[in-house]
Amino acid sequence: MSIYKKRTLSSYILRMSENFKVLLITGPRQIGKTTMLRNTAEKNRKYVSLDNPNDLLLAKTDPKGFLDTYAPPVIIDEIQYAPELFPYIKMLADNSTERGLIWMTGSQQYNLMQGVTESLAGRIAIIDMLDFSIYERDGKGDLQKPFLPSNTPAQVLKRKNIADTFRIILQGAFPDVIIADMDYREVFYDSYVRTYLERDVRQLINIGDEVKFITFLKVAAARTGQELNIADIARNVNIDPKTADKWLSVLQTSGLIYMLQPYFKNITKRLTKRPKMYFMDTGLAAYLAGWTTVPALETGASSGAFFETFVITEIIKSYYHNGKNPQISFFRDSDGNEIDLLIYQNEMYYPIEIKKHSTPGFNDIKAFKTFAKNENIGYGCEICLTTELQPLSPDAIAISIWDI
Numbered sequence: 382m383s384i385y386k387k388r389t390l391s392s393y394i395l396r397m398s399e400n401f402k403v404l405l406i407t408g409p410r411q412i413g414k415t416t417m418l419r420n421t422a423e424k425n426r427k428y429v430s431l432d433n434p435n436d437l438l439l440a441k442t443d444p445k446g447f448l449d450t451y452a453p454p455v456i457i458d459e460i461q462y463a464p465e466l467f468p469y470i471k472m473l474a475d476n477s478t479e480r481g482l483i484w485m486t487g488s489q490q491y492n493l494m495q496g497v498t499e500s501l502a503g504r505i506a507i508i509d510m511l512d513f514s515i516y517e518r519d520g521k522g523d524l525q526k527p528f529l530p531s532n533t534p535a536q537v538l539k540r541k542n543i544a545d546t547f548r549i550i551l552q553g554a555f556p557d558v559i560i561a562d563m564d565y566r567e568v569f570y571d572s573y574v575r576t577y578l579e580r581d582v583r584q585l586i587n588i589g590d591e592v593k594f595i596t597f598l599k600v601a602a603a604r605t606g607q608e609l610n611i612a613d614i615a616r617n618v619n620i621d622p623k624t625a626d627k628w629l630s631v632l633q634t635s636g637l638i639y640m641l642q643p644y645f646k647n648i649t650k651r652l653t654k655r656p657k658m659y660f661m662d663t664g665l666a667a668y669l670a671g672w673t674t675v676p677a678l679e680t681g682a683s684s685g686a687f688f689e690t691f692v693i694t695e696i697i698k699s700y701y702h703n704g705k706n707p708q709i710s711f712f713r714d715s716d717g718n719e720i721d722l723l724i725y726q727n728e729m730y731y732p733i734e735i736k737k738h739s740t741p742g743f744n745d746i747k748a749f750k751t752f753a754k755n756e757n758i759g760y761g762c763e764i765c766l767t768t769e770l771q772p773l774s775p776d777a778i779a780i781s782i783w784d785i
Contacts, residue, residue: 388510389514390508391522393704398484401480403470403484405460406487407510409661411555411556426484428458432459440463441463441465453482456486467499467500471501515782517702528695538784540781546782546783551566554664555569557569601632602665602667603671606689607657609656637662638660639661641657643655643656660690661697663690691782692782696724697709719748720748720749722735730756732749734746737765749774764782765782
């Protein structure tokens with residue numbers, strides 16, 4: 382029997398439950414939403430899953446009777462299957478002074494948000510969740526804070542060498558993959574893609590050609606960490622750009638990819654306008670892109686992009702799992718100046734460069750100075766595979782991915 386690893390979000394869930402009548406936890410499938418809620422909940426909180434056909438039928442045909450049967454406090458799993466419940470949850474919330482009445486989970490953000498905005502606006506806390514962070518997989522979820530570059534980084538986790546780092550990148554961070562043998566990963570991801578197609582994609586759009594959609598997933602995964610080029614993806618899959626754009630929106634809606642938008646301001650140099658696309662789980666991206674061994678991924682042409690994807694998603698998790706939505710972007714101009722990540726906070730941009738090497742240097746962060754000519758810039762860092770902290774300038778430091 383596996384041991385439950387406490388999630389960073391647990392403490393935030395309890396705080397929000399004291400302030401809101403309804404909570405909705407959203408995120409991709411199989412990231413541990415239900416397990417987290419059931420291990421966080423008080424003993425008297427009931428649990429019901431709309432994956433159960435009988436309970437789903439009751440929720441859709443007699444929503445009031447469903448809420449009488451499963452009276453608060455209750456966890457309702459997979460709420461997107463029964464939008465008929467939303468008006469009755471609204472009435473229940475309006476007629477009660479209690480907080481934390483209903484905790485819900487859902488996996489399809491578009492359908493969920495449509496019901497929420499129509500019925501529960503102002504009554505609900507919507508909380509985004511992703512799969513395991515590097516803190517959570519080490520059993521140190523309570524210690525993770527939203528990442529911001531500093532000259533005194535956290536240094537809570539034990540640093541890992543490049544081979545062990547890429548083993549984690551190849552493995553991915555879904556709970557079922559983490560607790561299983563590495564040989565299980567391909568079976569898991571194959572099943573995950575099939576389930577994703579059958580239960581999520583078909584409910585959002587009519588994909589028509591399933592084989593082409595699988596090819597599209599593989600082509601997109603091979604481009605994680607790169608600027609989005611819809612025409613190139615469409616050409617490789619042999620579909621029109623409008624279809625490629627629609628399918629990318631599905632990946633985004635279901636939480637499988639993140640579009641990092643470019644920094645933009647009316648300055649003299651021309652800036653890139655295309656977002657960068659990141660798969661939110663490196664294991665899934667590696668599986669789709671055909672990487673099967675740690676040495677192949679570590680030394681392959683995509684190793685830098687996968688390392689960058691790993692770092693970006695870990696930083697996003699540090700915010701989401703503390704109940705915050707990061708204000709992030711990247712910078713690139715026509716002169717080749719580039720900053721992989723900018724975190725905007727308190728009217729200041731904190732620059733981050735990401736490199737898959739262990740020998741950081743000042744040249745890696747030279748774009749920081751260029752960017753500082755146009756914006757207020759905070760303390761910066763280079764995140765790489767260094768084995769020790771290395772000051773790069775009075776305003777920047779090189780740290781390991783394991784120091785974030």
